[in-house]
Amino acid sequence: MAKRRTDGLSKEVIVQAAAAILDDGGEAALTFRALTARLSTGYGAIYHHVANKSDLLAAATDAxxxxxxxxxxxxxxxxEALRTVSLGLFDAIDAHPWVGAQLSREPWRPALLEIYERIGGLLAALDVPEQTVFDAAGALVNYVLGVAGQNAANARLLDGDPADRSAxxxxxAAxxxxxxxxxxxxxxxxxTRLRDHDDREQFLAGVDIFLAGxxxxx
Known part of the structure; x- marks a missing residue:
């Protein structure tokens, strides 16, 4: 029987453990029972930092x-910063598919606010007129999160196997x-392009088309 932890757990450690469970098995795998087993602790130590599964998912997404x-x-x-941020979000959602779903589920959380703030600020730095920057930010955020989420869903469908994707x-294409x-x-x-296209390159091409516009x- 595993020895139960008696030292204090930080919220950061709990969130990291939750993220690992989510990456391994998706949202269905994240239970407080699984989390206590992974951390070798009791329920009380976790509830001290997070109220419920929804709170835990949100905290993991924010991180x-x-x-x-x-x-x-x-x-x-x-x-270039917009391209970096956009590609970073694409890669993060590809690595953690549950993030995209959580962003759509609770758009008022800090995570999505941070995305809008960064992208909106960078668009303003490109001298996008004040009367259009709101619409421009919304369009780019929706493109980035929409394509990233769809790509992650496709990867889950194929279990992330490059050979399966190619087939x-x-x-x-045939x-x-x-x-x-x-x-x-x-x-x-x-x-002919569909068969061998690179998802990340196509995604960035879309960002560049948006920025050109x-x-x-x-």
Whole structure:
């Protein structure tokens, strides 16, 4: 029988353990029973810091997003900083798929506020007019989180196996290529790109298209 911890647990340690459980098994795996077993402690030590599972999920999400925001280059060119922040969020949600779901579930939490604050501030630094910066920030945040969330969902569907992804895309590409080129001209041409495209590169291409568009607002 594992020895129970008697030393004080910090909220940071609890949140780190919760994140590890979430990464291993998703939200269904995160229970206070699993958490007490992992930390070799009692329920009271955990409830002292977090009220319930919802509180724990939110705290774990806040911690992941705080790391992404902290990794952004301070003082960098606003355009490059936006690319860095966007890609950091994409990679974080890819590594921790539960983060994307939590951000959608509780948009008032600090994590999403930090994302809006950073992206909105960088757009303002690009001299986006005040009357359009709100819409521009919302559009970019929705693009980043939407694509990152969908990518993470696709990865979960394929268990993150590159071989499975390649086979999956190859199958879809073959179906696209077999379509009538007169009825589906674009899809027919895109079949060859779909098979070998890089998700991160395509994501960043979308960010660059967005940034090119907002440049016309100045």
């Amino acid at each position: 992941v997003i705080a790391r992404v925001m902290g990794d952004a280059v301070v003082g960098a060119d606003p355009r 999956f895309l190859g199958d879809i 179906r696209w290529a077999s379509l009538d080129p007169e009825q589906y001209p674009f899809v027919h041409r895109a079949a 907002i440049a016309t607002l100045r």
